[in-house]
Amino acid sequence: MTDLAEKLDGIRVHVRAPGTDIEAELRDRTGITLSFGESVYDFIDESALERVLAGVARLMWAGWQRQYRAAVDETNLNIDVDDMRDSNFFADRAKVEAIGESNDARIVITAAGMENFSVHIKPGTVREIPEDQFAANASEAATRLIRDFQIKVDELKKRYYE
Amino acid sequence: MTFDRLMQHAKEINDKAIKNSMGELAQKKGAKFPGSAEYDQFKQQYAFIEPMFEPFSRLPDPARYDPLLADLNAAMATLNTGSVHTTQLTNDVSLANPHLDKMTTDGGYLQGWTGDAAMAFKANFIDTFKTVSGNQFSVLSTLKGILQAHREMWLKARDDIDKIAENTKNALDNAGGCGKNQWSFGFSVVSAVVAVGGVVVAVATGGIVPLVAIGAAASAGSAGVASLTASGDSVDTIINSMKQAVDELTRHIQEVENQQIAEKVRALTEAVRANKDKIVAARPNLAGMNDRDLTGDSGMGRSD
Numbered sequence: 001m002t003d004l005a006e007k008l009d010g011i012r013v014h015v016r017a018p019g020t021d022i023e024a025e026l027r028d029r030t031g032i033t034l035s036f037g038e039s040v041y042d043f044i045d046e047s048a049l050e051r052v053l054a055g056v057a058r059l060m061w062a063g064w065q066r067q068y069r070a071a072v073d074e075t076n077l078n079i080d081v082d083d084m085r086d087s088n089f090f091a092d093r094a095k096v097e098a099i100g101e102s103n104d105a106r107i108v109i110t111a112a113g114m115e116n117f118s119v120h121i122k123p124g125t126v127r128e129i130p131e132d133q134f135a136a137n138a139s140e141a142a143t144r145l146i147r148d149f150q151i152k153v154d155e156l157k158k159r160y161y162e
Numbered sequence: 163m164t165f166d167r168l169m170q171h172a173k174e175i176n177d178k179a180i181k182n183s184m185g186e187l188a189q190k191k192g193a194k195f196p197g198s199a200e201y202d203q204f205k206q207q208y209a210f211i212e213p214m215f216e217p218f219s220r221l222p223d224p225a226r227y228d229p230l231l232a233d234l235n236a237a238m239a240t241l242n243t244g245s246v247h248t249t250q251l252t253n254d255v256s257l258a259n260p261h262l263d264k265m266t267t268d269g270g271y272l273q274g275w276t277g278d279a280a281m282a283f284k285a286n287f288i289d290t291f292k293t294v295s296g297n298q299f300s301v302l303s304t305l306k307g308i309l310q311a312h313r314e315m316w317l318k319a320r321d322d323i324d325k326i327a328e329n330t331k332n333a334l335d336n337a338g339g340c341g342k343n344q345w346s347f348g349f350s351v352v353s354a355v356v357a358v359g360g361v362v363v364a365v366a367t368g369g370i371v372p373l374v375a376i377g378a379a380a381s382a383g384s385a386g387v388a389s390l391t392a393s394g395d396s397v398d399t400i401i402n403s404m405k406q407a408v409d410e411l412t413r414h415i416q417e418v419e420n421q422q423i424a425e426k427v428r429a430l431t432e433a434v435r436a437n438k439d440k441i442v443a444a445r446p447n448l449a450g451m452n453d454r455d456l457t458g459d460s461g462m463g464r465s466d
Contacts (some may be wrong), residue, residue, distance in 0.1 A: 004335035077334040078344040
């Protein structure tokens with residue numbers, strides 16, 4: 001029998017940006033890979049890419065939440081809002097601002113409560129670095145965003161639940 | 163039901179507790195990254211987990227009650243006059259034993275027998291036969307109820323400890339996530355045993371003596387199951403709540419066994435002893451009579 005940890009480690013969220021041939025996949029909880037369709041990267045500008053990646057992040061979080069809930073639903077754990085403490089926790093969590101930046105500081109992703117994702121790409125990046133480098137940087141920034149959110153939520157949870 | 167793998171689960175809890183503790187330490191600001199010294203320390207800290215579960219892995223197997231229950235059912239079927247009021251403890255006993263009817267339809271064979279013994283035999287044995295057999299049937303049904311209650315107690319206890327292990331594992335697995343982490347430990351053993359009404363010893367001349375019988379709770383998921391709920395992410399919180407749940411379960415099992423079973427069994431034993439005259443036919447005066455009286459009118463009397 002697979003235990004919950006293995007199920008959560010095994011969650012794969014694959015999303016495709018609406019209207020563009022850009023795909024992303026989440027594996028092993030925090031690992032993100034980004035891939036571009038043929039010549040998509042060559043013809044896109046930074047502001048369009050920012051919008052697309054923010055959309056991808058939103059879809060990905062929603063996909064993770066859905067699969068996470070399905071895995072937890074098979075257990076007796078309770079992750080729902082039951083009382084004031086829970087609703088206050090989730091209200092505060094919605095305000096947690098997380099940030100993830102790539103090593104070269106070209107890509108920055110921010111979100112509040114993993115909603116309203118916003119992506120900032122340094123102008124000129126698409127021209128200056130190749131597609132695979134960009135994908136690696138974006139993945140770095142995304143993983144950092146997730147970790148940052150986790151650490152901050154962890155602090156919040158300690159306040160509420162311990 | 164994964165009770166058979168309880169010790170495997172205990173080991174997994176131990177491993178996860180160590181792993182999560184190392185993770186917690188690694189995340190602490192300013193602390194140096196944990197190494198083998200810390201690992202050994204956590205290993206020692208959680209070394210109690212497997213021995214804590216070990217006695218539970220040896221809880222009696224409920225299936226071992228089944229042959230005993232089958233024997234009692236067979237004995238009850240033999241004593242079944244078909245006249246005893248049906249209770250939860252008798253409804254799976256097979257049809258009445260027709261051989262018993264012969265005792266009350268024997269009039270013809272004994273018509274030629276007269277004297278004190280003949281009258282006593284009729285009054286003390288034939289007339290009361292159905293009542294006495296019925297009472298024996300009822301007493302056996304209380305024994306069966308006790309076995310069923312005890313079996314149910316172990317069944318529920320196994321289920322409870324199994325779920326404690328499983329929920330602890332899940333709580334450890336879900337710790338460190340971005341949402342709420344809350345779990346509960348239930349104690350269904352508390353509602354394993356029920357009182358069974360309507361079990362009585364009948365008096366041949368009329369009237370009844372009720373017996374306070376027990377049995378297994380009718381179905382799973384009985385209302386009002388006691389439980390313990392906790393939430394949080396730290397290994398300490400999760401492991402402490404597990405420890406508390408195991409302690410409570412131990413206490414509940416002892417309470418159910420002592421108060422709901424052992425005490426009731428003692429009361430039943432006393433009630434049966436006090437009503438022995440209704441359960442066992444009177445000892446014939448012929449027993450121990452000297453030879454002369456035995457052949458006289460006060461003894462066997464004559465056959466015409």
